[in-house]
Amino acid sequence: xxxxxxxxxxxLARADxxxxxxxVVVVGCGAAGASTAIAAAEAGASVIVLEAASAGGGTTxxxxxxxYMGCGTPIQxxxxxxxxxxxxxxxxIRASGPNADPERVRLYxxxxxxxxxxxxxxxMEFKPEYYPTKNTNTPGDECLIYxxxxxxxxxxxxxxxxxxxxxxxxxxxxxxxxxxxxLIASATAKGVRILCDTRARSTIVDDSGAVIGIAAxxxxxxxxxxxxxxxxxxxxxxxxxxxxxxxxxxxxxxxxTLNGNPNDDGSGIRIGLGxxxxxxxxxxxxxxxxxxxxxxxVEAIMVDSRGQRFINEDCYHGRMGEAILKRYPxxxxxxxxxxxxxxxxxxxxxxxxVTATGDTAEELEAELGMQxxxxxxxxxxxxRHALEGGDPLFRKHADYVxxxxxxxxxxxxxxxxxxxxxxxxxxxxxxxxxxxxLDEEGNAIPxxxxxxxxxxxxxxxxxxxxxxxxxxxxTFFGRxxxxxxxxxxxxxMTTAR
Amino acid sequence: xxxxxxxxxxxLARADxxxxxxxVVVVGCGAAGASTAIAAAEAGASVIVLEAASAGGGTTxxxxxxxYMGCGTPIQxxxxxxxxxxxxxxxxIRASGPNADPERVRLYxxxxxxxxxxxxxxxMEFKPEYYPTKNTNTPGDECLIYxxxxxxxxxxxxxxxxxxxxxxxxxxxxxxxxxxxxLIASATAKGVRILCDTRARSTIVDDSGAVIGIAAxxxxxxxxxxxxxxxxxxxxxxxxxxxxxxxxxxxxxxxxTLNGNPNDDGSGIRIGLGxxxxxxxxxxxxxxxxxxxxxxxVEAIMVDSRGQRFINEDCYHGRMGEAILKRYPxxxxxxxxxxxxxxxxxxxxxxxxVTATGDTAEELEAELGMQxxxxxxxxxxxxRHALEGGDPLFRKHADYVxxxxxxxxxxxxxxxxxxxxxxxxxxxxxxxxxxxxLDEEGNAIPxxxxxxxxxxxxxxxxxxxxxxxxxxxxTFFGRxxxxxxxxxxxxxMTTAR
Numbered sequence: 001x002x003x004x005x006x007x008x009x010x011x012l013a014r015a016d017x018x019x020x021x022x023x024v025v026v027v028g029c030g031a032a033g034a035s036t037a038i039a040a041a042e043a044g045a046s047v048i049v050l051e052a053a054s055a056g057g058g059t060t061x062x063x064x065x066x067x068y069m070g071c072g073t074p075i076q077x078x079x080x081x082x083x084x085x086x087x088x089x090x091x092x093i094r095a096s097g098p099n100a101d102p103e104r105v106r107l108y109x110x111x112x113x114x115x116x117x118x119x120x121x122x123x124m125e126f127k128p129e130y131y132p133t134k135n136t137n138t139p140g141d142e143c144l145i146y147x148x149x150x151x152x153x154x155x156x157x158x159x160x161x162x163x164x165x166x167x168x169x170x171x172x173x174x175x176x177x178x179x180x181x182x183l184i185a186s187a188t189a190k191g192v193r194i195l196c197d198t199r200a201r202s203t204i205v206d207d208s209g210a211v212i213g214i215a216a217x218x219x220x221x222x223x224x225x226x227x228x229x230x231x232x233x234x235x236x237x238x239x240x241x242x243x244x245x246x247x248x249x250x251x252x253x254x255x256x257t258l259n260g261n262p263n264d265d266g267s268g269i270r271i272g273l274g275x276x277x278x279x280x281x282x283x284x285x286x287x288x289x290x291x292x293x294x295x296x297x298v299e300a301i302m303v304d305s306r307g308q309r310f311i312n313e314d315c316y317h318g319r320m321g322e323a324i325l326k327r328y329p330x331x332x333x334x335x336x337x338x339x340x341x342x343x344x345x346x347x348x349x350x351x352x353x354v355t356a357t358g359d360t361a362e363e364l365e366a367e368l369g370m371q372x373x374x375x376x377x378x379x380x381x382x383x384r385h386a387l388e389g390g391d392p393l394f395r396k397h398a399d400y401v402x403x404x405x406x407x408x409x410x411x412x413x414x415x416x417x418x419x420x421x422x423x424x425x426x427x428x429x430x431x432x433x434x435x436x437x438l439d440e441e442g443n444a445i446p447x448x449x450x451x452x453x454x455x456x457x458x459x460x461x462x463x464x465x466x467x468x469x470x471x472x473x474x475t476f477f478g479r480x481x482x483x484x485x486x487x488x489x490x491x492x493m494t495t496a497r
Numbered sequence: 498x499x500x501x502x503x504x505x506x507x508x509l510a511r512a513d514x515x516x517x518x519x520x521v522v523v524v525g526c527g528a529a530g531a532s533t534a535i536a537a538a539e540a541g542a543s544v545i546v547l548e549a550a551s552a553g554g555g556t557t558x559x560x561x562x563x564x565y566m567g568c569g570t571p572i573q574x575x576x577x578x579x580x581x582x583x584x585x586x587x588x589x590i591r592a593s594g595p596n597a598d599p600e601r602v603r604l605y606x607x608x609x610x611x612x613x614x615x616x617x618x619x620x621m622e623f624k625p626e627y628y629p630t631k632n633t634n635t636p637g638d639e640c641l642i643y644x645x646x647x648x649x650x651x652x653x654x655x656x657x658x659x660x661x662x663x664x665x666x667x668x669x670x671x672x673x674x675x676x677x678x679x680l681i682a683s684a685t686a687k688g689v690r691i692l693c694d695t696r697a698r699s700t701i702v703d704d705s706g707a708v709i710g711i712a713a714x715x716x717x718x719x720x721x722x723x724x725x726x727x728x729x730x731x732x733x734x735x736x737x738x739x740x741x742x743x744x745x746x747x748x749x750x751x752x753x754t755l756n757g758n759p760n761d762d763g764s765g766i767r768i769g770l771g772x773x774x775x776x777x778x779x780x781x782x783x784x785x786x787x788x789x790x791x792x793x794x795v796e797a798i799m800v801d802s803r804g805q806r807f808i809n810e811d812c813y814h815g816r817m818g819e820a821i822l823k824r825y826p827x828x829x830x831x832x833x834x835x836x837x838x839x840x841x842x843x844x845x846x847x848x849x850x851v852t853a854t855g856d857t858a859e860e861l862e863a864e865l866g867m868q869x870x871x872x873x874x875x876x877x878x879x880x881r882h883a884l885e886g887g888d889p890l891f892r893k894h895a896d897y898v899x900x901x902x903x904x905x906x907x908x909x910x911x912x913x914x915x916x917x918x919x920x921x922x923x924x925x926x927x928x929x930x931x932x933x934x935l936d937e938e939g940n941a942i943p944x945x946x947x948x949x950x951x952x953x954x955x956x957x958x959x960x961x962x963x964x965x966x967x968x969x970x971x972t973f974f975g976r977x978x979x980x981x982x983x984x985x986x987x988x989x990m991t992t993a994r
Contacts, residue, residue: 098747244937247777247927250595273937278770280744283780306890308805371882371889377874385868392868393803430744440741440770 018213021226021493022048022193024485025214026234027200027268030058032452032474032481033234034183036435038122039482040232041190048225049192050216052199052235052263057180059236059261059424059453060471064137065175066147067119067475068468070164071112075143078128083162085109090159091150095469097461099281104433104458108476115476116166123182125169134295136288136317136349136467141169148466149316153395165468179471198223200267203231203275203448210446211275212491226493230447230485232435234478235268236260237425237453239285244269248282249425254328255416256287256423264424268454272429276445277437281456282427286465289321289413289421290349296340298400301382302413305331307365307375309382312396321421322462324413331414333368335375337404344409351420352411364408379404424453426462431455435481447491451481515710518723518990519545519690521982522711523731524697524765527555529949529971529978530731531680533932535619536979537729538687544979545722546689547713549696549732549760554677556733556758556921556950557968561634562672563644564616564972565965567661568609572640575625580659582606587656588647592966594958596778601930601955605973612973613663620679622666631792633785633814633846633964638666645963646813650892662965676968695720697764700728700772700945707943708772709988723990727944727982729932731975732765733757734922734950736782741766745779746922751825752913753784753920761921765951769926773942774934778953779924783962786818786910786918787846793837795897798879799910802828804862804872806879809893818918819959821910828911830865832872834901841906848917849908861905876901921950923959928952932978944988948978 023045026033034056037047049056070076070088088109093100120126131142138145147165149155167175168182188194197219204213204224213226238244239260245252273279291297298314304327311323324332334352336343344354358364361376368375383403385391391401413419428450430438435449451457451474458473459465520542523530531553534544546553567573567585585606590597617623626639635642644662646652664672665679685691694716701710701721710723735741736757742749770776788794795811801824808820821829831849833840841851855861858873865872880900882888888898910916925947927935932946948954948971955970956962 099744243939247596270937273775274773276771279776279937280779282777306806309803371878373874373878374890377870377878381868381870381874393871440767440776442740 018226019223020048021228022046023229024232024482025050025225025227026232027214027271028058028233028235028452028454029056029184029194030234030236030452030474031060031179031183031471032454032478033058034180034187035475035478036232036234036451036482036485037187037192038183038190039479040486041187041192043483043486045229045486047192049187049194050198050200050214050225051194051196053261054196056184056194056196057177059264060474061177061180062261063176063471064167064173064467065170065179066137066165066167066468066471068147068164068466068472069112069116069166070162071109073113073116073166075126075128075166076162079130079144081162083164087159087162088112088164091155094155094158095148095461095464095466096458097464099460101433107433108458111476118479119475122186124179126166127169130163134298135293136290137173138167139172141171143167143169147468149319149464151397152315153312176471200235200271202271205275206491208446209276210491211448212493227447228490228493230449230488232481232485233268233272233429233448233450233454234452235454236264237428238264238266238269239424240264241266245425248427249285251325251328252285252287252423252425254325256325256421259422259424268450269428272437272448272450272454275448276439277448278430278440279427280430281460284426284460285423285462286318286426286459287321287325287421287423287462288318289324289419290317291320291334291413292317293349294343296343297334297336299402300334300336300340301378301404303333303335303375303378305370307370307378309378309394312391312394314397314400316466318465319463325415325421328415331412333410334413335364335379335404335408335410337408338406341409349420350413351418352413353418354409355412356410357407359407361406361408364410368410426459428453428455433477433480434484435477436484447488449481449485451478515723516720517545518725519543520726521729521979522547522722522724523729524711524768525555525730525732525949525951526553526681526691527731527733527949527971528557528676528680528968529951529975530555531677531684532972532975533729533731533948533979533982534684534689535680535687536976537983538684538689540980540983542726542983544689546684546691547695547697547711547722548691548693550758551693553681553691553693554674556761557971558674558677559758560673560968561664561670561964562667562676563634563662563664563965563968565644565661565963565969566609566613566663567659568606570610570613570663572623572625572663573659576627576641578659580661584656584659585609585661588652591652591655592645592958592961592963593955594961596957598930604930605955608973615976616972619683621676623663624666627660631795632790633787634670635664636669638668640664644965646816646961648894649812650809673968697732697768699768702772703988705943706773707988708945709990724944725987725990727946727985729978729982730765730769730926730945730947730951731949732951733761734925735761735763735766736921737761738763742922745924746782748822748825749782749784749920749922751822753822753918756919756921765947766925769934769945769947769951772945773936774945775927775937776924777927778957781923781957782920782959783815783923783956784818784822784918784920784959785815786821786916787814788817788831788910789814790846791840793840794831794833796899797831797833797837798875798901800830800832800872800875802867804867804875806875806891809888809891811894811897813963815962816960822912822918825912828909830907831910832861832876832901832905832907834905835903838906846917847910848915849910850915851906852909853907854904856904858903858905861907865907923956925950925952930974930977931981932974933981944985946978946982948975
């Protein structure tokens with residue numbers, strides 16, 4: 001039995017006895033790890049979860065708690081929406097971006113109703129109420145909300161729009177912590193042992209390269225945990241690891257706010273690479289610019305320093321944030337009109353403020369230092385089209401298109417100008433939908449699985465991301481990985497080389 | 498001694514004797530491999546090069562052969578240009594993009610004059626003649642040409658522009674094959690053995706994880722080649738591996754032309770990953786749209802389907818190609834005017850043709866199906882600024898700015914419309930500038946080195962790429978890797994486990 005560090009198999013175990021042993025050892029107790037543990041326990045496995053922090057929860061416990069589900073959930077139905085597997089698939093395959101995994105999307109869609117039921121079985125409650133206003137989450141305990149680009153150009157042509165963001169019955173941003181409480185309680189009730197303050201350091205591999213356990217540091221000492229059947233890496237992404245981000249996704253570092261918990265340091269990804277797994281999609285990240293709420297700001301236009309529009313402003317705030325951050329350091333502005341001025345009574349969520357004003361478009365343009373007849377022309381064309389009832393240039397939804405009348409104001413939304421750009425990573429271990437970690441050739445590493453942001457999962461594109469795809473992915477594919485791990489063959493535990 | 502496949506160390510060698518042995522074993526005989534072999538031989542090492550094809554040359558032998566050099570080469574001086582390390586560094590650090598490696602750029606710049614001398618010592622001749630017209634290469638046997646964005650906005654503000662593309666004395670696109678002839682002849686003269694028709698399959702690693710050789714398939718049989726000191730992977734990029742490109746850089750697959758030789762299949766990258774190395778920058782690629790020659794087309798404007806400009810059209814054709822491909826499937830057009838019509842007597846290199854015409858901008862706009870007063874407004878503003886002598890919106894160089902007068906024509910340059918978008922990959926193994934392959938933690942894999950597109954080298958950004966950076970990188974850092982490999986400690990060759 002040899003112990004690998006996070007990068008490569010080498011060296012011998014310092015101890016020749018195991019401190020703990022279970023059928024399935026899960027690294028990380030966020031949404032993916034807890035769901036994996038529950039599913040493995042449901043399949044009859046003994047399960048140990050290793051959590052680096054002093055309590056489970058992970059980044060999901062810090063999140064708003066939206067879960068992307070559809071195909072006609074009881075909540076969708078109760079709120080009067082009809083959804084189909086076809087519509088959900090067509091939407092998600094585009095939302096997943098150019099790197100979409102059709103098999104993963106298909107499984108996720110076909111399992112969505114079952115996943116809703118599973119969440120309810122874990123103790124989740126969902127209030128059958130739809131929140132109709134464009135927002136980043138439901139402000140009260142309403143369940144259902146649009147959380148992506150479903151009704152927007154580039155998506156609505158292919159799939160009838162329907163809201164699929166589901167939040168458990170908690171107020172505002174409390175959905176994630178409630179979800180984690182339920183999942184951890186369910187896991188514990190099923191006999192899962194959670195070892196907190198225990199940081200996984202490497203896999204333990206046998207002479208054939210199969211993973212048979214984890215070496216960890218627990219409360220100040222090195223311990224070895226044997227995994228009779230499998231190890232499942234669910235330790236999150238790498239947004240907190242500055243070195244990894246600068247190497248793999250440097251564009252995420254331009255005046256952004258890191259969205260994660262301190263243990264989203266890529267350690268689970270590195271442990272998997274050390275065991276022979278491959279990484280993929282490491283350059284991608286989620287970025288958002290929460291320019292709404294208030295929803296009225298969707299009626300504004302976004303322009304660059306040439307006064308040119310570049311996007312349909314009714315898009316999801318993640319698509320907007322990605323577009324602007326990808327064009328960094330180009331300057332960008334949100335242009336609002338007289339109808340919006342009262343919206344500034346309360347500071348907008350996005351962290352930006354008015355940087356220029358003008359009674360006319362020409363005055364605003366001049367105050368912004370733009371060339372004459374650039375922004376003014378953009379507003380003129382936009383207004384002409386708005387009077388005709390649409391936006392043929394960028395096909396912003398007609399609900400948000402109206403002529404913009406002076407006086408005008410512009411808010412700078414360039415990264416670094418004060419605007420708020422939260423980011424996290426969307427790359428990780430290459431894995432099958434059922435969790436098996438693969439090497440660059442596509443071969444599975446025996447005994448090694450992964451789910452959640454530790455792997456490259458369902459959400460693969462900042463431009464297409466919808467809120468709820470990460471927690472949806474972590475819980476759904478965590479379940480699949482837990483089941484696969486529990487069914488993985490028992491391996492011989494040699495305790496000395 | 499265990500034999501690894503390309504993905505992971507496992508299994509035993511089938512044979513317990515070596516077919517060949519050398520101090521340094523180089524995989525691949527393109528520009529990087531040949532330069533590595535020469536440098537290792539110069540340092541006193543015995544060297545074997547394994548080449549999958551029936552002859553050395555690699556992709557460099559198919560290339561125009563430009564080499565990016567500066568700091569006042571004899572050719573720059575003879576042609577009346579003065580260059581400095583500061584200017585070259587400031588340019589290259591920006592050309593390398595957000596993922597630039599300052600140490601690598603510094604070494605490359607400081608070693609540039611020495612590299613010129615080294616190339617001459619290998620038999621290269623450079624004709625001291627400057628080709629002043631914007632082009633993708635020198636059409637005759639002239640040596641010196643601008644091959645990037647040196648004189649363009651975003652670069653010229655930081656470093657005085659100077660041409661640094663150097664082609665050996667060969668006509669037109671013959672520079673690459675000539676370079677490879679010289680390098681292979683030099684290597685052979687120094688005692689380097691080149692085994693052609695020999696495809697490396699995996700590293701051979703000892704029990705400590707150090708690389709001690711290569712398992713290969715040579716003329717129909719499996720052979721083992723021992724490396725007393727080091728293996729250097731110089732087997733090229735992965736643009737020919739559809740599966741790898743779709744997983745790591747799917748954006749490169751939208752109606753592009755694969756620019757490489759059939760063995761740019763990522764095998765060297767996969768061999769390095771299998772030995773525990775990490776990959777990086779796998780999402781990046783070089784893309785170009787050779788919209789010039791003729792240089793007069795630089796006076797044209799490029800617009801999207803909204804009639805909006807998006808770039809300074811005097812930029813390097815690689816920067817243009819990247820910008821358009823990244824916005825796929827958005828449609829793009831090159832708008833030319835009466836002054837350009839004779840340029841269509843010969844089909845432009847870029848493969849596009851006139852798709853709409855108009856006596857006036859309004860007619861052209863309508864024929865292109867654009868909204869009224871979009872393209873026409875763009876041309877009006879461009880012309881107004883041109884009459885004032887500049888392009889304040891995108892800061893295209895004044896040399897190429899003049900009012901565009903009807904009749905107009907537009908050529909579609911959308912990928913898939915017939916326009917020519919050659920692409921290759923810019924990601925590979927993570928390595929030190931001196932060649933040591935690193936794992937995800939930054940630890941070197943003992944005995945394993947890499948150079949050229951097998952590794953992530955100097956060029957890391959399609960938007961910043963300059964012609965000559967790849968061959969410059971491959972030859973320069975190949976030399977460093979060859980020296981490092983020759984100085985690597987001798988390892989014990991156990992021939993059975």
